[in-house]
Amino acid sequence: MRTRFQQGLDDLRTRLLRMGGLAEQAVDRACQAYIDRDLTRCHMVLEGESLINAAEREIDELAFDLLAMQQPMAVDLRFILAVTKINSDLERVGDQAVNIAERVMDMVELPTVSLPVDIARMAAAVSAMVRRSLESFIEGKAELAQAVLEMDNVVDRMRDEAFISLVKTMNERPDVTRQALDALLIARNLERVADHATNIAEDVIFWVRGADVRHNVAPETPLHQSVTDTH
Amino acid sequence: MGVGIKVEHLNAWFGKTQALHDISMDVPANRATAVIGPSGCGKSTFVRCLNRMHETVPDAHAAGKVRMGDVDVYNGTTAVQIRRRIGMVFQKPNPFPTMSIYDNVAAGLKLNGFRHRHRLDEIVERSLKLSALGDEVKDTLRKKSGASLSGGQQQRLCIARALAVEPQVLLMDEPCSALDPISTGKIEELIFQLKEKFTIVIVTHNMQQASRVAEFTGFFLLGKLIEFDKTEKIFTTPSDKRTEDYITGRFG
Numbered sequence: 001m002r003t004r005f006q007q008g009l010d011d012l013r014t015r016l017l018r019m020g021g022l023a024e025q026a027v028d029r030a031c032q033a034y035i036d037r038d039l040t041r042c043h044m045v046l047e048g049e050s051l052i053n054a055a056e057r058e059i060d061e062l063a064f065d066l067l068a069m070q071q072p073m074a075v076d077l078r079f080i081l082a083v084t085k086i087n088s089d090l091e092r093v094g095d096q097a098v099n100i101a102e103r104v105m106d107m108v109e110l111p112t113v114s115l116p117v118d119i120a121r122m123a124a125a126v127s128a129m130v131r132r133s134l135e136s137f138i139e140g141k142a143e144l145a146q147a148v149l150e151m152d153n154v155v156d157r158m159r160d161e162a163f164i165s166l167v168k169t170m171n172e173r174p175d176v177t178r179q180a181l182d183a184l185l186i187a188r189n190l191e192r193v194a195d196h197a198t199n200i201a202e203d204v205i206f207w208v209r210g211a212d213v214r215h216n217v218a219p220e221t222p223l224h225q226s227v228t229d230t231h
Numbered sequence: 232m233g234v235g236i237k238v239e240h241l242n243a244w245f246g247k248t249q250a251l252h253d254i255s256m257d258v259p260a261n262r263a264t265a266v267i268g269p270s271g272c273g274k275s276t277f278v279r280c281l282n283r284m285h286e287t288v289p290d291a292h293a294a295g296k297v298r299m300g301d302v303d304v305y306n307g308t309t310a311v312q313i314r315r316r317i318g319m320v321f322q323k324p325n326p327f328p329t330m331s332i333y334d335n336v337a338a339g340l341k342l343n344g345f346r347h348r349h350r351l352d353e354i355v356e357r358s359l360k361l362s363a364l365g366d367e368v369k370d371t372l373r374k375k376s377g378a379s380l381s382g383g384q385q386q387r388l389c390i391a392r393a394l395a396v397e398p399q400v401l402l403m404d405e406p407c408s409a410l411d412p413i414s415t416g417k418i419e420e421l422i423f424q425l426k427e428k429f430t431i432v433i434v435t436h437n438m439q440q441a442s443r444v445a446e447f448t449g450f451f452l453l454g455k456l457i458e459f460d461k462t463e464k465i466f467t468t469p470s471d472k473r474t475e476d477y478i479t480g481r482f483g
Contacts, residue, residue, distance in 0.1 A: 210468030
């Protein structure tokens, strides 16, 4: 047993989970800020971004060291590669949370209007995706990750519905165009968070099963064909 | 050109102790195939069965079928005939210390009664060139002994010696374990080039080396072939848990 290497992998996992917690919290805060028109939460999201960025750099550095110093193979190699990609996705989740918070800060200056979009419902679905993708990573369970992939279609539909209804609103009520545009952009930010959660789930499947499920390659493409498959 | 090796139900014993259990493997022609596994797993015994060196150990014997191209290694051919077609390089370079570099390379041919001097010169030159040693020793071919070379050069001299008899298969039993990284790099580069002309089977403890030089890899454990597959498959997504545990350092 390579004790130091195992400690490095454990450290990488712990750091990524901590970062995942920060990113998840940022999205939740940003969405709650939208619902409550809460500037305090917006500032918390902006301040939290530097922590997420610092975590990204530390995780990359540790992963790079493990690759260079320990020459990982097989499941360990897949784990480290998955971590580096999940790391990047989590950082982007943090960026999307910041975009939402900045949009809310812009919105609170405007009069409150009723819009035909349920951002809270969409935010709940997206948060659940992020949470479950991280759970699939914690437990190393491809089945949990698979469930996240299926949730992405639901969020895509929500985004499409929001787009249609908000464009209609903008056409019919030019006086609320700015509010509708903000809501539309937030819906798009949330949909992108869902995409990152999907990427995370795909990376978990890659780590656990050694299979590439990106870009809807059906049903599941093994990383390498076996000689018994090609003979 | 190299030939493929088809191994079927190969078993090997040292006295009453069975060292290999029912090994079947297709070693493809003109490819490098790595044999990996923990100490005592039977990987060296396996390659020594391919050229019938295993039977040189007292009380050792093997049973099963090994075909090298269209030749049945264990039936209808002598061990000497087989070893002319299969060159072997060992862990520790073993040049003949009292012979010049030239005579080291020519030794196998001379032993087989080859006396054509001009042709011998050509073969020695070509073998040294193939083993990437030509330029380094061209001025001292007949003056210096094989033992005067560095460890890495000695190993390449041994490779040149093995190539001089124009084998179809080259067996390498941990050829870099006694070499520094520069010499190891040269041997690995050599393996990469030599497989165009020969079939190579390399035993190695160094998994990075296996992943660098071999297209196919077989993992042995306790005398059994656990998994044989494309190298990239073995090192990224092995099918057997025991292979994964070994290459990730969880045992062995």
